[in-house]
Amino acid sequence: MADAPAYRIWPPVALGVPLLAGFAITGLWGDPVALPPTTSRYIAVVLIVAFALWNGWALWLMARHETALLPGGATSTILDRGPFRVSRNPLYLGLIALDVALALLWPSFWALVLTPLGIAALWWGAVAPEERYLHDKFGDEYDAYRARVRRWL
Secondary structure (H helix, E strand, O other): OOOOOOOOOOHHHHHHHHHHHHHHHHHHHOOOOOOOHHHHHHHHHHHHHHHHHHHHHHHHHHHHOOOOOOOOOOOOOOOOOHHHHOOOOHHHHHHHHHHHHHHHHOOOHHHHHOHHHHHHHHHHHHHHHHHHHHHHHHOHHHHHHHHHOOOOO
8 A cells, every 4th residue: 555645636636626617717708696895805815814824723733743744645643633623624624715715806606606516526536535545544543533523624
């Protein structure tokens, strides 16, 4: 077994392709519904700040425990503190928040509507293979963590 998850899709690509497709559709054909600019910007800024703090905290913990920072690297330990106490995938949650924030800042109704497609691609392409890898590598320790902590929130 290789000491890394066998991703089908790299996580930023899984979320980025639907986002860019939404921007392209908006640019070519427009949006059927206009997003409220002031509210959209406010929500986007809150999501970007949350992304920076949340992902920064998770990355700091990963670095501190000397486990891979980039998707696809070897995991050296099961982290169960900080954001990993409430989500098995805190970095992916942060990327989803960033995805929504960018769709709101553009603004692009289509990018926002396509976000669930990106989440589905993320689950199929990265989360499921990562969970198999962690189960194979850590066995009962990962199974106990998975029983305690939800995948998303």
